[in-house]
Amino acid sequence: MNCQQAQELIQSYGDGELELAGSLEVERHMQECQICANAYSRHTTLTSALKNSSLYYTAPDKLEKRIRASLRKEAKSEQPRRAFVWRWATATVALALLLMLAFLVWRPGSFRSSGDELLAQEIVSNHVRSLLPGGSHLTDVLSSDQHTVKPWFDGKVDFAPPVRDFASQDFPLYGGRLEYLNNRTVATLIYKRRLHYINLYVWPTDQAGSSAETTVQRQGYNMIHWKSGGMNFWAISDLNAVELQEFARLVQQQQ
Amino acid sequence: MEQNRLASFEEAVLPHLDAAYNLAHWLTRNDTDAEDVVQEAYLRAFKFFGGFHGSDGRSWLLAIVRNTSYTWMQQNRSPELSFAIDDELPEIESQDLNPEALLLKGADTQLVRQALEELPIEFREVLVLRELEEMSYREIASTTELPLGTVMSRLARARKRLQQVLISQAQAEV
Numbered sequence: 430m431n432c433q434q435a436q437e438l439i440q441s442y443g444d445g446e447l448e449l450a451g452s453l454e455v456e457r458h459m460q461e462c463q464i465c466a467n468a469y470s471r472h473t474t475l476t477s478a479l480k481n482s483s484l485y486y487t488a489p490d491k492l493e494k495r496i497r498a499s500l501r502k503e504a505k506s507e508q509p510r511r512a513f514v515w516r517w518a519t520a521t522v523a524l525a526l527l528l529m530l531a532f533l534v535w536r537p538g539s540f541r542s543s544g545d546e547l548l549a550q551e552i553v554s555n556h557v558r559s560l561l562p563g564g565s566h567l568t569d570v571l572s573s574d575q576h577t578v579k580p581w582f583d584g585k586v587d588f589a590p591p592v593r594d595f596a597s598q599d600f601p602l603y604g605g606r607l608e609y610l611n612n613r614t615v616a617t618l619i620y621k622r623r624l625h626y627i628n629l630y631v632w633p634t635d636q637a638g639s640s641a642e643t644t645v646q647r648q649g650y651n652m653i654h655w656k657s658g659g660m661n662f663w664a665i666s667d668l669n670a671v672e673l674q675e676f677a678r679l680v681q682q683q684q
Numbered sequence: 685m686e687q688n689r690l691a692s693f694e695e696a697v698l699p700h701l702d703a704a705y706n707l708a709h710w711l712t713r714n715d716t717d718a719e720d721v722v723q724e725a726y727l728r729a730f731k732f733f734g735g736f737h738g739s740d741g742r743s744w745l746l747a748i749v750r751n752t753s754y755t756w757m758q759q760n761r762s763p764e765l766s767f768a769i770d771d772e773l774p775e776i777e778s779q780d781l782n783p784e785a786l787l788l789k790g791a792d793t794q795l796v797r798q799a800l801e802e803l804p805i806e807f808r809e810v811l812v813l814r815e816l817e818e819m820s821y822r823e824i825a826s827t828t829e830l831p832l833g834t835v836m837s838r839l840a841r842a843r844k845r846l847q848q849v850l851i852s853q854a855q856a857e858v
Contacts, residue, residue: 478850500694
């Protein structure tokens with residue numbers, strides 16, 4: 430360590446702000462260098478001069494009383510103001526809830542097309558039937574491997590549905606089957622979320638372009654419906670709407 | 685609810701009343717002004733108490749005391765703030781200063797107090813926080829809202845100035 434480095438560190442050393450290794454180096458340097466030792470001695474002399482001169486101003490007792498009194502007054506005047514703010518906050522929240530409710534009630538109205546309404550009914554029935562114990566069936570091909578499920582549709586439908594496993598996002602692929610919906614054969618993919626099953630119906634659309642997703646609730650089931658990549662998609666499950674949305678987003682992203 | 689807030693505020697912040705008063709006094713250099721500033725600072729602190737989540741009530745309170753002091757000085761057109769704060773002041777060479785001279789004068793309380801009082805405010809405040817309040821560099825940086833490096837260079841310059849003043853007084857008396 431040279432003098433310049435030492436000079437820069439002497440203040441931090443004297444203030445106890447230097448780590449051990451640095452302190453040892455400064456000490457070693459000062460044993461050999463009188464100029465730096467003098468600089469350090471000036472530092473300590475000044476520090477003790479400041480400490481010994483009783484320079485600290487202690488607050489007078491009356492100040493504490495004064496402050497306590499003014500704080501109490503302030504707290505009292507804030508109380509009604511806060512209550513007022515709370516009343517308004519509550520009213521605002523209530524209004525927001527009302528609007529949300531109105532929106533939810535109104536929303537199925539936007540699902541006007543009677544064709545879609547019929548299809549929604551058909552899909553609910555199909556979903557329920559697929560989960561009935563015995564008799565009906567959930568899967569024609571039971572596999573979590575997308576490379577098994579996708580080729581299985583070959584030769585059974587005249588389109589190639591997008592098949593992807595979302596096990597890493599906690600929506601594992603469970604299998605596939607054929608269904609007859611909307612007057613045609615559609616590919617159905619089954620996914621699981623914990624103990625819930627999701628049926629995802631896919632078939633080609635005759636209209637080009639894509640449409641934003643529509644969410645519908647029927648008999649306690651959540652459904653999401655959208656068009657993209659020339660395909661119709663209907664996802665249905667007894668899963669909550671938020672997680673079903675998450676699932677729909679995954680399917681949309683893979684395309 | 686308001687009573688609880690007041691109680692926890694008083695518990696966290698009132699113990700630092702002396703620190704608040706000391707800083708305000710060194711900044712305003714006046715008893716009554718310091719009292720008014722501290723009272724105002726406590727009311728402000730109470731208002732902002734909801735935003736205080738840290739554990740270091742002293743640094744937090746002193747930052748408010750400092751801001752209140754500066755506002756107060758501005759309103760009262762204190763000449764203190766009329767010059768620009770310049771961190772690039774020329775260095776005063778002090779390698780040949782004799783520590784014994786300082787020691788001699790170090791004992792004279794009145795002279796030390798006066799020398800510190802006459803330091804420019806930006807030097808005075810870091811020295812007061814460091815030497816009288818014994819705050820760490822980090823705490824000083826948080827109270828003054830200055831970068832750590834600036835705190836250290838201001839402290840070094842403040843000490844050099846103070847040494848210079850005390851030495852020249854000592855020499856004048858010889």
